[in-house]
Amino acid sequence: MTDARDTICALASGPPPSAIAIVRISGPKVREICASVLERGVPKPRRAVFDQFLDVSRDTIDEGVAVFMPGPNSYTGEDTAELYLHGGAAVIDHALDTICALGARLAEPGEFTRRAFENGRMDLVEAEGVADLIDAETRAQKSLALDQLEGRLSRQYAEWRAGLVDVLALLEVSIDFPDEEDAPDETGGPVEAALRLIAESLERALADDEVGERIREGFHIAIVGPPNAGKSSLLNRLARRDAAIVSDIPGTTRDVVEVRLKIGGQIAWVADTAGLREAADQIEAEGVRRAQERAASADLRIQLRSADENPDFSDCPADDLLIVNKRDLAQSGSWPEGVLTMSALTGEGFSEIEARIAEIIRNRAGSAGAPLITRRRHRLALESALFHVKHALNLLEHGGGAELVAEDVRLASRQLSGLIGEIGVEEILGAVFSSFCIGK
């Protein structure tokens, strides 16, 4: 497979200028390229050597360090080299131009990791972990990605699949020997027990409140309440900038205004929304509709009311964070149990509110056990696997034939194979690897 491949190269470090630039090369021509570019020829495997880098006219590109890693024990599984150059744009261009002149081409995003996957160096879930580790902005995202990269998630998926393969083997017995009198009894019990265990384990993993996805993609918070309550003022305080327009005209905010913040060590998308009321015009009505939609899908709703307008929280769902704003205008201070107060205008009480939001997010992020589902792709595959396992159990219960049960078990196991990329559907691979950065 490797022989048919071309050789790819890319800048693997950040954009210039930087102290050092790393140019990475992978493919069958790596030895040849090293022999030409490096004055002292191909270095010993896995040894860092200092050398002069030369172009095809034997002019100096730069001087620096080179490492040669022959396949299959390299990141991609192919012959690979890394050149450590000075991180200037002209140096990098000269190096890449030379390497391309020697028969390599510039790599697509994620192409090195895609080769690693295709050469069996990692499965698809681990490859996604690589991309997530590079994108990680918070410690929580980083540790989730590392877990995934190190195969913790893959092991769990593979365990479920292995369980299903065992069940299939048991079922094959009763398919192959249908006349054996007691075959159904002999296989029915163990098959059912094994399927039940897998179904329970899948169900537990899926009932995770989507914490893994929230850590990876961010928690969604919506600020909702009547017009003029101070929703946009609160958003601006949280964002520490004038993200949304504030005015004393009720109905100022129409569109959903969203800012991306770090709260409680997690990424949070905080959305300010239009004030909820009987809308004065069509545009406001659309704003109210969007506000309600956003509120419904949020991980946390902040219900904001104004102290001078008889705050009413009677319609709020139990998990919502209830806040009375404009406490500087309040005559009396008796609010229902659990309600926090603040003034978005003066800043009084704001730090307590912010701390409370951070605490809620921290609790949610820490609530589920690992390993966690981190992507929708995984969730859909696991849901589908669970569906087939349950269907198989249902058939068993109603005396369905072993062939039918086996078909469902096979479909469930196929979902898990697709998840770890064993049966590589081209569109999935394209979607996964195109989100990578170039050079990885």
Ligand SMILES: Nc1nc2c(ncn2[C@@H]2O[C@H](COP(=O)(O)OP(=O)(O)OP(=O)(O)O)[C@@H](O)[C@H]2O)c(=O)[nH]1
């Ligand atoms: N006195 C006082 N005024 C405030 C406070 N918070 C906001 N305001 C004022 O209340 C008015 C409305 O504030 P906004 O933040 O625009 O309110 P909103 O909830 O976003 O309003 P809509 O977008 O119309 O739904 C503005 O004049 C703010 O300056 C507060 O804590 N105390």
Ligand SMILES: [Mg+2]
């Ligand atoms: Mg507003």
